[in-house]
Amino acid sequence: xxxxxxxxxxxxxxxxxxxxxxxxxxxxxxxxxxxxxxxxxxxxxxxxxxxxxxxxxxxxxxxxxxxxxxxxxxxxxxxxxxxxxxxxxxxxxxxxxxxxxxxxxxxxxxxxxxxxxxxxxxxxxxxxxxxxxxxxxxxxxxxxxxxxxxxxxxxxxxxxxxxxxxxxxxxxxxxxxxxxxxxx
Ligand SMILES: CC(C)(COP(=O)(O)OP(=O)(O)OC[C@H]1O[C@@H](n2cnc3c(N)ncnc32)[C@H](O)[C@@H]1OP(=O)(O)O)[C@@H](O)C(=O)NCCC(=O)NCCS
Numbered sequence: 001x002x003x004x005x006x007x008x009x010x011x012x013x014x015x016x017x018x019x020x021x022x023x024x025x026x027x028x029x030x031x032x033x034x035x036x037x038x039x040x041x042x043x044x045x046x047x048x049x050x051x052x053x054x055x056x057x058x059x060x061x062x063x064x065x066x067x068x069x070x071x072x073x074x075x076x077x078x079x080x081x082x083x084x085x086x087x088x089x090x091x092x093x094x095x096x097x098x099x100x101x102x103x104x105x106x107x108x109x110x111x112x113x114x115x116x117x118x119x120x121x122x123x124x125x126x127x128x129x130x131x132x133x134x135x136x137x138x139x140x141x142x143x144x145x146x147x148x149x150x151x152x153x154x155x156x157x158x159x160x161x162x163x164x165x166x167x168x169x170x171x172x173x174x175x176x177x178x179x180x181x182x183x184x
Contacts, residue, residue: 007063007111007112007114007115007180008111008180009107009108009110009111009179009180010107010179011067011068011103011104011107012065012066012067012068012073012104012107012108012111013065013066013068013111014063014064014065014066014076014108014111014112014115015063015064015066016061016062016063017053017061017062017063017064017075019050019053021064021072022046022049022050022053023046024072025049025062025075026044026045026046026049028075028094028096029042029044029049030043030044033097034094034096034097035094036094036133036136037132037133038129038130038132038133038157038162039094039130039157040155040156040157040158041157041158060077060078060079060080061077061078062075062076062077063075063076063077063112065093065095065104065108067099067104073095073096073099073104074093074094074095074096074099074104074105074108075093075094076091076092076093076094076108076109076112077091077092077093078090078091078112078116078125079091079092088124088126089116089120089122089124089125089126090125090126090127090128091109091112091113091116091125091126091127092127093105093108093109093112095108100135101135105135105136105139106138106139106142106143107179109127109139109140109142109143109145110142110143110144110178110179110180111179111180112125113125113143113144113145113169113174113178114174114177114178114179114180115180117171117174118177118180122171123170123171124168124169124170124171125145125168125169126145126166126167126168127140127145127166127167127168128151128154128155128164128165128166128167129164129165129167130155130157130162130163130164130165131150131162131163131164131165137165137167140167141167143169143178144169144173144174144178145167145168145169146167146168146169146173147165147166147167148166148167148168149165149166150163150164150165150166151163151164151165151166
């Protein structure tokens with residue numbers, strides 16, 4: 001398996017989250033605006049985040065999205081969802097509000113998709129996003145994921161049951177890296 005520490009794109013890098021990043025992540029995770037308008041509201045303590053971090057394995061990893069000047073602008077992760085017939089690999093992501101709409105979210109998803117197909121023997125990468133979340137849908141589509149269906153009332157968020165689109169890209173659709181230029 002290829003070992004990556006920093007995944008370099010054109011305008012952003014993904015760096016595996018370290019313990020030192022946890023205070024910043026706690027700050028982000030407790031600001032409702034960090035996860036955008038459509039994700040569930042939640043408050044989470046530093047202790048819970050540390051516990052999750054300590055439990056995390058290569059199968060479930062968080063990355064800090066950094067600009068080329070080293071500033072930390074967001075978070076992207078991949079995780080495994082257990083399914084009766086196998087395991088499904090899903091991604092999730094968020095940028096700080098001031099850095100949205102500049103192409104960084106699309107690039108982070110592209111890097112992650114390249115990394116996952118290069119490093120893991122998987123058939124598909126999937127993502128779920130609220131049907132009203134146009135920015136997220138466009139970022140996924142630009143990164144090559146296809147809308148495959150709707151999960152009706154699958155999530156409880158901000159006092160209501162919400163519909164999500166399921167997106168995915170298959171290995172045969174990915175074919176080759178789109179953006180991942182270099183690994184160190
Ligand atoms: C979703 C998110 C990661 C997208 O990243 P981003 O850097 O803002 O998106 P990009 O700049 O790469 O833009 C992708 C596309 O969406 C469009 N877009 C960006 N913000 C938009 C908005 N608020 N409304 C509609 N379209 C938007 C862009 O114009 C671009 O499309 P185009 O190339 O056709 O012009 C980011 O907006 C975010 O962090 N949102 C809050 C958290 C969230 O919703 N996470 C996803 C949960 S599934």
